[in-house]
Amino acid sequence: MDRAVLPPTEVLDAPTDAADDRWDDDHFHDECGLFGIYGSSEASNLTYLGLHALQHRGQESAGIAAVQDGALILHRELGLVRDIFTEPVIRKLVGDRAIGHVRYSTAGETHVKNAQPMAVDYQLGSLAVAHNGNLTNYEELRERLEGEGSIFSSTTDSEVLVHLIAHSRQRTHVDRVADALRQVQGAFSLLFLTGENVIAVRDPYGLRPLSIGKLGDAWVFASEPPPFDLIGASYVRDVEPGEMVVVSNGPSGPTLESFYPFGESEKRTCIFEYVYFARPDSKLGGISVYDARKRLGAALAREAPVEADVVVPVPDSGVAAGLGYAREANLPFELGLIRSHYVGRTFIEPQSSIRHFGVRLKLNPVREVLEGKRVVIVDDSLVRGTTSRKIVKMIRDAGASEVHLRISAPPTRWPCFYGIDTPSRAELIASNHSVDEIARYITCDSLGYLSVQGLHAAVGGAGYCDACFSGDYPIAFTKPGHQRRQLALIGV
């Protein structure tokens, strides 16, 4: 790394302004959540509920596609699940099978054209697809397809997939999907809906999660298991890395078949789901997320101990790690930061406010808990450092005598190319600054991270992708050689 050692505050202040336009600027954003069901007379209503339980995985847009008698109906919109799917809309999404999608955009602009599921008519009939992940050879595929006369109306990976399926010479939807997926590289969990099937696939590394559930005769799919709880389904198992699961109509109801179209595969599931993305009440790969986070906190307490009076988590995502830290360190645990759950907007920043006061709309300190105390703040990640800096200032203004920041993960040094919206390396503070430099920027009295080994040990199990911490990418990523031209659609 060829960066010059510059005085940290100047260097570090630079990205602050732009970064602050986004609320959660110190957190990652998973791109998508998937839900699918085959074999229920209330398929679209259950998909609506399932998406609601996955809303944390994407708040920008949502969509549902349903099929009845081969006729595919699609509704997608920008906004939250509960605002998009009113009763009249749900009633129009008829049929006993449906797939749904929630999305958080990685690009700056948000357009309905990129909302999912995507649906088209092609030679074999109607087809809808919902995608979570990122195809690393998207650019090459798109260039090849355009050379063959394909037209594009979005910039989503899904549209490339659909073209590959339409160009396949195979005879059935299922064979064409397998054929197409053998040509793509990258991270993907996918749900396809056709007149005959729901197809669920996970890439050979299993980078993005996908679970199977059962509700009576119906088969259900979701990015994480909590939607199963909500609709009363039972969790069956995860879709395996490299597995393609096909649900079709059998003689006695919906039948599930399993294929492995990619040959070999090597489990490398995303370890960051345990640290931050997944719901705490989720279980991924057989491991409880809540338990894993408590173990992360406990390991952090052992690796980065500090003399202190109280442990305060950054809510909501840091709470379980904070509990683990406090218990291991034998320190009192207090909710010294209160989170507002009415997401606010600022149109005109008040003159009286601290610069970039955004974080105040979300978090407020409880002075009585902090005053005169040596405080350990436990958070799950530190991306740009701007929010952490404001939190530290807020805690200190509330009277804390010392502020020690502890992150229940290793430093985030590398961008994710597998479907998680992380900033570029230039914006990742840990990619070009030492822990001491970061601590000085954050203005905390001490800063501690978890080690990569500590992370793996605390989560438990094996076969994880930890590229964002280690730079060890399981799949090569070809950076686009040219800027994509891009159709812009206003409103539609």
Added chain:
Amino acid sequence: MDRAVLPPTEVLDAPTDAADDRWDDDHFHDECGLFGIYGSSEASNLTYLGLHALQHRGQESAGIAAVQDGALILHRELGLVRDIFTEPVIRKLVGDRAIGHVRYSTAGETHVKNAQPMAVDYQLGSLAVAHNGNLTNYEELRERLEGEGSIFSSTTDSEVLVHLIAHSRQRTHVDRVADALRQVQGAFSLLFLTGENVIAVRDPYGLRPLSIGKLGDAWVFASEPPPFDLIGASYVRDVEPGEMVVVSNGPSGPTLESFYPFGESEKRTCIFEYVYFARPDSKLGGISVYDARKRLGAALAREAPVEADVVVPVPDSGVAAGLGYAREANLPFELGLIRSHYVGRTFIEPQSSIRHFGVRLKLNPVREVLEGKRVVIVDDSLVRGTTSRKIVKMIRDAGASEVHLRISAPPTRWPCFYGIDTPSRAELIASNHSVDEIARYITCDSLGYLSVQGLHAAVGGAGYCDACFSGDYPIAFTKPGHQRRQLALIGV
């Protein structure tokens, strides 16, 4: 024709109910209006105004695509031009060239997915297209394209065109457009927008209209000339049947070139534009529409005279013909039917109303003009007969002693396959009933039409398509052999 002669009222009552859901059930609906401009710094604003002046050609949806520096921006929505294009939207549609479209759907359901212009990215960059007309070999082309791996997300002719362009092996947008158009059959006036050009094309028969105007250095296109008046442009000439006009950047501003890619062509412009579709202040093929309508009325007075006291037109489209009739017949002309220009909706039909009272919301008689009089009603067309029947009843209820209906066109016996929304033959009352039978159904004292020769003579000029009256179709139409499956999109 193998229909049995049934008692007319029963037969004829049948389609009434369904037909009545639509307001203008006794009138035709042109599908589309086009507007384009190349070389003005206020391209999208002028396109907005141009579409406003073409609103009568389509009230279901509207769209504008604009290009700046090769980046294409598109906005389209269901609704009226003035509601869709707010100032913020217009401000986003930057660039010195734009094309726009207003649309009336022929299908029962209306979806934004079928709104135009359509825009895509393909091998040569971004491309938008706006289409007025109907491709008669759409089904064959779509089947062929699907067989070659094309995907479809709408059911518009435009999407077939775009695939043909993307599949062409030619090197430039312009050559590819020509290549694609040589493969299609049917009626089309088209505007294309690319990073480099605006392209205007009219099919070899010139079935649908398209005019060229000039505004300073800018070239302007519109389905009819009145938009030129509105924006201060001057009318130059019509695009010729079979002509492709390309505007590109020349050394001293926008340059227009003309091509004839289709080889031979034979002028067969739509005669019904003069009878009903076009604005009365339009001039098509060098003939004033207002003047033509007055001549139609005069010819009608000669062909179908009647002893009467007063001539009353059905506003607004029948007014000019009514004037012509009255003057030729030397009868007083009175506006005995008042049209409300606040288009109404009925949610719950009042119990007190005459059955299907819809027409009342639009037209109301002036009793003083009609009472005790022998009234000649002049209208421009009679499609199903349901509205005319209500109008006749309304006139009689207002005290008329006799009601004579005169139509300033021949009986509409054949559906239009070239871009005009007409009912099927079964619903066209004149296709399977004699004039006497229709008169009995309409309950008028006499009914008179214009002859086909009278029509041609009154409009003047030559080379018209009069298929809706004569059944003489210039282009064969292949009925689809199978019902198209169709993707349904709710809202989006």
Added chain:
Amino acid sequence: MDRAVLPPTEVLDAPTDAADDRWDDDHFHDECGLFGIYGSSEASNLTYLGLHALQHRGQESAGIAAVQDGALILHRELGLVRDIFTEPVIRKLVGDRAIGHVRYSTAGETHVKNAQPMAVDYQLGSLAVAHNGNLTNYEELRERLEGEGSIFSSTTDSEVLVHLIAHSRQRTHVDRVADALRQVQGAFSLLFLTGENVIAVRDPYGLRPLSIGKLGDAWVFASEPPPFDLIGASYVRDVEPGEMVVVSNGPSGPTLESFYPFGESEKRTCIFEYVYFARPDSKLGGISVYDARKRLGAALAREAPVEADVVVPVPDSGVAAGLGYAREANLPFELGLIRSHYVGRTFIEPQSSIRHFGVRLKLNPVREVLEGKRVVIVDDSLVRGTTSRKIVKMIRDAGASEVHLRISAPPTRWPCFYGIDTPSRAELIASNHSVDEIARYITCDSLGYLSVQGLHAAVGGAGYCDACFSGDYPIAFTKPGHQRRQLALIGV
């Protein structure tokens, strides 16, 4: 009159800019339309339809109040009748009696707070009122009421009325209404709705219209008769000047009683309703509006003849007068100006346009009718002159060799204080300029008005208010001594 004779164009240009913000700047705007019904199970649906037929009397806001079992329900909104009253809203407005109102605001700003009907609870129960007209002692009454402790949340006359009713010591709604109305001066047609009655009142001069109809057992009221035609009711008679009509529940259905609470009264109905406001298919005071307009045109042809080739009316309101003029002058009548019925908005005026091009969005000339002709333009009024000036320019640009403007009314010299929205004297071009000066400003070749005597003779009958032409005001008007403070409500 103390104006200096200034070069007319300078003087006259001054008001142009501000005036041009409004579309119809050369026309008056009646403030309101009323509709009421007592005794129909579909009262609110019929009121919706009735208001639709009165939409021309006010497009800014609309409201309906209905009563069932003493419970009053109100809905009012800014916008057009058909957009406000959706089926769910109509279904909520239960009960067998209802009153409704459409409104055009006189003030610059439009607020729902001033929408009508107004509804309140007071000592005797719930009460709604809809008002057409203007109370000339509003300021005095409001000051007195405020001195007695009344609070105001609107600036409508209706709120003063409601306070007077609430302060009355009478025992019944009906007596209190009479008591309150004896204290007010000015022009009013009013509908009241209580738990027991619908009450219809017209001021002692009968300045604003109000008609009675019958639909089965139900009694119906409307500002003009055409709504009766729409809903299938029959016209019974006008409410008389100074009459108060009370509908209540009699032993055999709704019973109508008539009172004259104001003692003497003197008919002075608004003559301008015949000239411009009322629908042409209306009959007011026993006189057909359409016929009256034709007679106005004929009288104008006699009073202000001119050598010409063609008579062209300004649509829609000038058409009947144009017919009358042409017939009397024995000149051809042509619709040489086409009116667009899609009301447009301009966000950004195109640079290429004539200055203030607004009128173009509404009217377009038919060149073939005008070219090389000496044209008589017939319009019904000329207020500021700005629109007329643009129309004359448009006609001349279309090739007319001469343009003669004829107004089917006398010069509008005085503002209306009785419920019609006219500009102040300073803005009325005829109030401070001679006909010659106006003609020069308008740039027409000649300008002709009808005389006041000619107006009265053409309309026929007697007992009219012609104050806007003559300055002869039947009721004194107290100008407010101070600027009213005014609560502003955004949105609500």
Added chain:
Amino acid sequence: MDRAVLPPTEVLDAPTDAADDRWDDDHFHDECGLFGIYGSSEASNLTYLGLHALQHRGQESAGIAAVQDGALILHRELGLVRDIFTEPVIRKLVGDRAIGHVRYSTAGETHVKNAQPMAVDYQLGSLAVAHNGNLTNYEELRERLEGEGSIFSSTTDSEVLVHLIAHSRQRTHVDRVADALRQVQGAFSLLFLTGENVIAVRDPYGLRPLSIGKLGDAWVFASEPPPFDLIGASYVRDVEPGEMVVVSNGPSGPTLESFYPFGESEKRTCIFEYVYFARPDSKLGGISVYDARKRLGAALAREAPVEADVVVPVPDSGVAAGLGYAREANLPFELGLIRSHYVGRTFIEPQSSIRHFGVRLKLNPVREVLEGKRVVIVDDSLVRGTTSRKIVKMIRDAGASEVHLRISAPPTRWPCFYGIDTPSRAELIASNHSVDEIARYITCDSLGYLSVQGLHAAVGGAGYCDACFSGDYPIAFTKPGHQRRQLALIGV
């Protein structure tokens, strides 16, 4: 108490269905939050932010009134603060003083007519008022006022207040407010806005909270202090019970004066603010809410101990008490229930769900924390019992071996008449059932409440209203003798 001892399940099931329509059916709802500011150039923007920080006190409607040069501008709407106050709206609310209000309706129907602030014009000018509380002599006052000729367009206490002010014979706004308030009884915290002043008043018992802050020269008021943190203001003190604080323009900026218009007063502040309503980061009457809740939990652990393995709070409001309980009982504290912060709606309840599955959309158990454990659930209140019953079932379904419910307050036996939305006695399960009966209905293994003495001791300080627990009402409440007729407004 004269209730018969019925089999509890039957009795108790009865209210379940109706109650379940509301999400938070086991929690109280405070009616309102207030914010005001005098002396800042960004008054409306700061009021917007202040209301955002008070959003938990009312989510149904919000409004802001601002004054500039005596002109009062008001905007209020149904919805959330952030959706109502867009930048254009805030920009229109000009002036250096403003008051705002958030509201949760007690009545079943929600109407903008009842949204606050209320604003009127009266003899002394414009006046706006925002009210938190409930006037216990509202009905008497309204009847008296109606008898004197007052009209009403809402059913809010504020309208009665405004009438009393308008009827007062005092000379100034301030004296009239004092005069009016001496006539009312009940609980009120009030903010008034006039052309000259902001006035803040608290009833003689100080039942509802109200705090004073300072931001530079400006004086700020808020129901609770956290909005001061958000805008950078400092907390000064609470408004005292019975105090009227008037801010006006002094020679060197905004000046605050204090009055005690009610003579004697006796502090009886609402103890339930500490238990549930107030934000945990609030400080009321000098006592930290977070600390008080921890003490309530600790006291509960002493009063209602149980052999158990883990303490799980019901988030968010039960968390602090849960921490206190766990620490006092020396038991592990775990977040075994995860709360979704995307508030959901169910349109169609899935057939597969447990009956009334509503609570599932909000809470989901973490199985790993609960499985095989003896669980103590800590919640802050139990109103009808329906939600608690579902939570207990959910915990047990997740594998808990025992479920012990602990409420950090005494049984809620009496409705609040002072501005908090509680069900009637019939619906309060504790008002007519023993703890054992409730436990059986809830299906928990044990149920424990805090004693009233324990509550007072844990909160600390003195002078509280605890009527909802004890029935000891400081102010008599006159139940209305008749059902109020009530104007219904749809939409507006």
